[in-house]
Amino acid sequence: MNLRITESQSAYRHLEQKSVDELIGLINQEDQSVAIQVKEALPQLSGLIKAIVEKVSTGGRLFYVGAGSGGRLSVLDVIELPTTYGLPKGVFNVILAGGVDRLADALEEKEDDTAEAWARLQEAGVTSNDVVVGISASGTTPFVLAALHQCKQHGIPTGCIVSNPDSPIAAAAMFPVEVVTGPEFVTGSTRMKCGTAQKMIFDMISTTTMIQLGRVEDNSMVNVALINDKITDRAVRMLMEKTGIADYEEAKTILLRHGSVKQALENVSKIV
Template identity: 50%
Template sequence: MLTTEMSSHFNDLEKMSVRALLEGMNSEDMTVPLAVAKAIPQIELLVTAIVEKMKKGGRLFYIGAGTSGRLGVLDASECPPTFGVPHEMVVGIIAGGDTAIRRAVEFAEDDTQQAAQDLDKYSINDKDVVIGIAASGTTPYVIGGVKAMRERGIITGCVTCNEGSPLAAAAQYPVEAAVGAEFLTGSTRLKSGTAQKLILNMISTSVMIQLGRVKGNKMVDMQLSNHKLVDRATRMVMSELNVDEATASQLIAEKGSVRAAIESRK
């Protein structure tokens, strides 16, 4: 049996108090970072491969279904505002299309051919990297896409929460974070989803740092799309250049980004 389908360590959930439910879920969640830590050597290999391709102009694609697909779309959508990269540089694709982000599309994950067709819409090529995301490691949509891309000589990775899965076997760079049984049996949006989110955070953030999209520990290329971010940018420039708020604000307004503001004075 898949570990993601194993019976919960807790029973009679409907008889538990709210406090007991929350404490039970929290105790299970505490095991997730430990599982992710064990996967760091695998994550390192995948990140290194991604950086090499992206330095040559490649892109990163996530493919997934259900919760896994939504997590890929989320991570991809946060890269442009956080790191100032083009929207087409990191792309999240979910089985069933964008409709499936908000509402499940029945049987979309069972099509072994559709992921390759979805990727082809982006003129996928051997400069790119494709990461399949599936908690179970058995999702046909994801496995089919990863196999098709690997056959074409495209670098492939995966993020799964079962060891020895068909998806891991199909991917060139598998990442396996075996978090064990879910608090609610089989509900992989819980621990498995948390593990996947942590791993995707690690992948995209470390890749962008390696690509020079961070200075020190600051998001110097972030998009200034709201007042909160403009205020954050102002503080960055004040700190980096040792100038007052008015000067920092003027520099940002003139140059359009934290990086440009800082470089204009150095």
């Protein structure tokens, strides 16, 4: 049986007796350890990201499979990508216990379902050209573990993000990422340090993959979708900086004609 550090007793006692200042100071102290633990897992994470980039760059897809806080955090990351990077919908996906449409309901009981995840992956037409990444703080979630076992049997590349060492889910994954963040501030509340580590890792996976796929130039979101005035203004100023166009309205007209900074840059000769 694997060591369930995520369920270990908090290092702090009698929290109800502490002041607001004491509580937030201690939580902040615990949070500072998360980035250090993520750093320890960077070699593992590098292998996973390289596998994702390889598959996605040749027409494959990424599927996160998760439940609880980690699964919900993956949804938040994935829904940002079409706007931020112009990524076509369906390239990054989430198979969430209970369904993404029930995100706000927090259907924790669904994490024990051992058939749903694989059934939904099959409905999506998952193949060996895709990558499936399981998300589980404990490293034992049946919903996730069953899906990874099925993927292995069908030759589908897998990874995982877990917070306990030597877990069944890590053992089932080709590219395991183990970030052992230790006991939580409130015993067993893995939405805290585990969740913070997961958010950091999702940022690294999506951002690094988008850069590797050419959806960032220099340090700019040149494929950002022009969905509101704030983003359009940002894109106009980006285009002005990159082309030397001095007139805001001229740059905006060019931008809207082409639909993105990247398309505008490919069709407009640089002034400088």
